[in-house]
Amino acid sequence: MIDEELVQLLTPEGERVAHSDYVSTLTSEEIFALYRDMVIVRRLCNEATSLQRQGQLALWAPLQGQEAAQIGAGRAMAPTDFSFPTYREHGIAWCRGVAPEDMLRIFRAVTTGGWDPQKYRHAVPTVVLGNQALHAVGYAMGIQRDGAEEAVLALFGDGASSQGDTLESFVWAAAFNAPVVFFCQNNQWGISTPSSLQFKVPLYRRAEGFGFPGIRVDGNDVLAVYEVTKRALENARVGGGPTMIEAYTYRMGAHTTSDDPTRYRVDAEVEVWKHRDPLARVKALLTREYQTKASAFDEVVAEAESLASKLRVDVLAMGRPDPITMFDNAYADQHPLVDEGRREMVELGVSAGTSP
């Protein structure tokens, strides 16, 4: 056990554990589906890292180690809920239906966006830490005014926990009883900044001071993350107000491909977390409790390989955009300086000006 306050339904060894408040409601098929999601997003993430190392992406922010946190939370959402991510939420994006190649567009540096946030009900990522927590609360205030039974998932990490916007979003959510669930993936490191520099009491305990419940869940236990997030979202949808979930996890890789974690953390720490791997414990459970066959696991691996190959092909096909597209959507309405820039670019012969 990492911590007695932690909600855990599955140990790192794949043993079920009883919890006083939560019980896993998932069938073997549903658990297998979560396992499949985790295998796929890990494989896609590794492919993206390779693409970056080969000079095909400007940057990549790996999610390795956080698969259970993201798949558990993402699958707990209803189709009508809305999520507000950071730049590392590839697992959530996968659950929302965003195509893998669309997740990589921003990292290929061919766009500042990537997918239609309204279609997938998954916002475009926010890079400035904490900004999106306020957007999530504002969106939730809109849900209240529409009288809709929907909830919002506000995603952030331990790195954003010191930001004013994150804390202001707690104040706002409490003051207006907004239907929002704050989902903090505490992966222990904000680039090189250890969580010990960011908070002196466990993060989830902050929620009580703002006037709503906080729960710490084993972020590497997909069964627990799923149940805790599902209940918090259900509660928010029916007017129960905000909840903060701290998914206690670990960033197994670098902050981004530009980072070198060997400069600030020791191998022994990484080794400890390797034994808490989010995938291995589910595989152990499926094998032991449901006698899932090796061939079923092999099929998932093959599917992940195939998706990774497709991702590579799709990314390599993304060429340099026509420079004239930089003027698109700078404003919703016509703007003289944008028009002037567009004209100049065409006059210089940089673009034929075919942009819509």
Added chain:
Amino acid sequence: MTMAKALNEGLRRALEKDPKVLLMGEDIGKLGGVFRITDGLQKDFGEDRVVDAPLAESAIVGTAVGLAIRGYRTVCEMQFDGFVYPAFDQIVSQVAKLHKRSEGAYTMGLVIRLPFQGGIGAIEHHSESPEAYFAQTAGLRVVSCSTPNDAYWMIQQSIEHDDPIIFCEPKSRYWEKGEVDLDGPAHGLFSSVVRREGTDVTLIGYGSSVKTMLRAADTAAHEGVSIEVIDACSISPLDFAPMVASVEKTGRFITVQEAPHTASIGSEIVAELTQRCFYSLRAPGLRVSGYHVPYPASRIEEDYRPSVERILDAVDRVMGFDS
């Protein structure tokens, strides 16, 4: 009616016309705002539409972004110009860029009302002119009203517009009266307006400076100098066509603003008009502005803000170039 009342009526009309319009700000409900611009609106439209906010400016703007994604049009009130900076990150990083970043999927149709400029004898942080910070940021538009009629119409035009707008209100003019024509707006939201015609010198400014420029023009007329006064109205984008037409006629121009002039709206106007009107110019464009110091204690603020005397001194200088 006063400009304050005109803004109140404009907001009321916007709330009546579109159920998606919300107002959010500090003390805007029961109190009606520290300047009473939203007086009575919460009583008539309810707490869900005229929202008293906790005291955190970044959150006022940040939640308005989320509301915009949900399809609402929020009018955010910043209580004073000097209190907008906590929201600067949300405005510059998110409000200005999200239409672009979402590839057009989000409409950031929100308005940030900013009582700006000095002249009310206030303490520190209550008299600033931050408009150039926002004008410099692509994705934003910045406008300023100088009359009650413009206040009434421009606030409604801004709320209806699909781009985010920083709406600068010259607080020293809140209590000055003028006619409001309820039949229709006098001009487009992004059009500059000739407030007084003249033939010798063009004065260009916005907000509180418009009235000061008109007073300077009156005085100059007694001395035989004919001054044309242009109210920029739109600070970003600037509407240069009326300015160019004026300067091609007068050959001399001066910009007037309370903000310091380095990298300012006045500097932008001088650069652009120098380029466009080079062969018509009879003198270099001058800038009358606040000094490059933090806004001073208000007992001496009238020696910081552009005065009729300082404007007339600049008029003498441009008139002296070809005599």
